[in-house]
Amino acid sequence: MVQRVRKAVLPVAGLGTRFLPATKAMPKEMLTVVDRPLIQYAIEECLDAGIDxxxxxxxxxxxxxEDHFDHAYELEMTLEQRRKAPELKQTQGATIKPGNAVFTRQxxxxxxxxxxxxxxxxxxREPFAVLLPDELMISSPTCTAQLVAAYEKTGGNVVAVMDVPREQTKSYGIVAVKxxxxxxxxxxxxxxxxxxxxxxxTLAWIGRSVVLPEVFDxxxxxxxxxGGEIQLTDAMAKMIGNxxxxxxxxxxGRYDCGNRLGxxxxxxxxxxxxxxxxxETRKLLERLLKG
Incomplete structure (x- = not known):
């Protein structure tokens, strides 16, 4: 029986220069897609997979x-006093359980x-998930839940992949498969x-994986x-076959939120x-396209 995946690593140290000036004073992971920051989608994806x-x-x-995933006591009290139950539930739903989040600096x-x-x-020394929050995945079950299910079936390491146009391979980690x-x-x-x-x-790694701790070795x-950088894919490559x-x-659905159009x-x-x-979104788009 394989060891349960309980932990996720979320690399969020990037400067977000493609979104300047918006990211001058705000982390790019806090940019909102509709009404949730990008980072919250990644956390919700993990929770759907049983990772907490x-x-x-x-x-x-x-x-x-850190503040986003903490309790906002003044806000919650105000919402409760004004009997805004849906908004209060949404605010509290963005909170990670005490002791279940660690923030370390690169x-x-x-x-x-x-x-x-x-x-x-x-x-x-346990298996863990890696999620790149720039990549927004929309599916049910979630991409990470699918990965964990695959890991429980195969054991070892599992990466999520999608086909990309061949001219785009220079932007991704590309896998070779049987x-x-x-x-x-x-x-x-x-x-x-x-x-x-x-x-x-043309199978590209799309920023989701379950990895065994031997990768740290x-x-x-x-x-x-x-690029002169320490690449996760290089470490993965050395594990293949062992x-x-x-x-x-x-x-x-996969959306590359690392660029403006995505x-x-x-x-x-x-x-x-x-x-x-x-x-309402469909109506809005129809109106804009007519204009």
């Missing part, structure tokens, strides 16, 4: 993340692998940001890869997906 312990790898000026921007390595003491069956395929390799003509496939070496490693094809698309898609906003 969180390690946030932060940087300077990220205090708003003091220098040395890459995603380094950010994950910064969480090693709080992860310990024959795919039922949306799962054994991985034979993974390479970070290969040139299109050198990419082993490789990240401890602080070896640099693409323990189970699978790619899970994700078929839900963020705009996410807002529209989520508004259309939600029962409380879909009708």
């Amino acid at each position: 312990e969180f390690i946030f790898v932060t940087g300077r000026n990220k205090g708003a993340l 003091q220098r921007p040395l890459g995603l692998g380094h950010a994950v390595w910064c969480a090693r003491h709080w992860v310990g 024959e795919e069956k039922g949306g799962l395929a054994e991985m034979t390799g993974i390479v970070e940001k290969p040139k299109p003509e050198e990419a082993p496939s 490789h990240l401890d070496k602080h070896e640099t890869g693409a 323990q189970p490693f699978h790619a899970m094809r994700y078929t839900g 963020f705009l698309e996410a807002n529209v898609a989520v508004a259309l997906h939600r029962a409380d906003t879909s009708t």
Whole structure:
């Protein structure tokens, strides 16, 4: 029986320069998609997967993340006094249980692998999920819930993948796989940001994975890869062949909120997906398109 996945690592130290000036004084993870910040979608995704312990790898000026997941006593009291029950429930629903969140700093921007390595003491020697909050996933069950289910079936490491156009492989970690069956395929390799003509496939890692703690043994070496950074995919590649490693094809909605158009698309898609906003959003879009 495989060990339960209880913890998630969320690398949130980035500066968000693509969203300046909005991110000059606000973490990019606090940018809202409809009425929730990006980071909350990632936490809700974890909770849907049965994960309830969180390690946030932060940087300077990220205090708003901690405040968001804490109790806002004055606000909650005001909402209660004004009998705004739905708003009170929404506010309290964004709170992480006491002791279930750790915030640690990545003091220098040395890459995603380094950010994950910064969480090693709080992860310990157990499997854990990695989520990149810039990637917003919309599906039921959630992407992370699907990953955990796949992990419980296969054991070892599992990464979520989707097909991308070949010319875009230079922007992703690209996996090589054996024959795919039922949306799962054994991985034979993974390479970070290969040139299109050198990419082993068009299956891209999309910022969700379940990883075994042995990854830290490789990240401890602080070896640099693409872009001169410590890459998580390089550490993963060294584990392939030594323990189970699978790619899970994700078929839900995925929105790259690391750029402005992707963020705009996410807002529209989520508004259309939600029962409380879909009708009015459609009317709004129709009116704007006519204009």
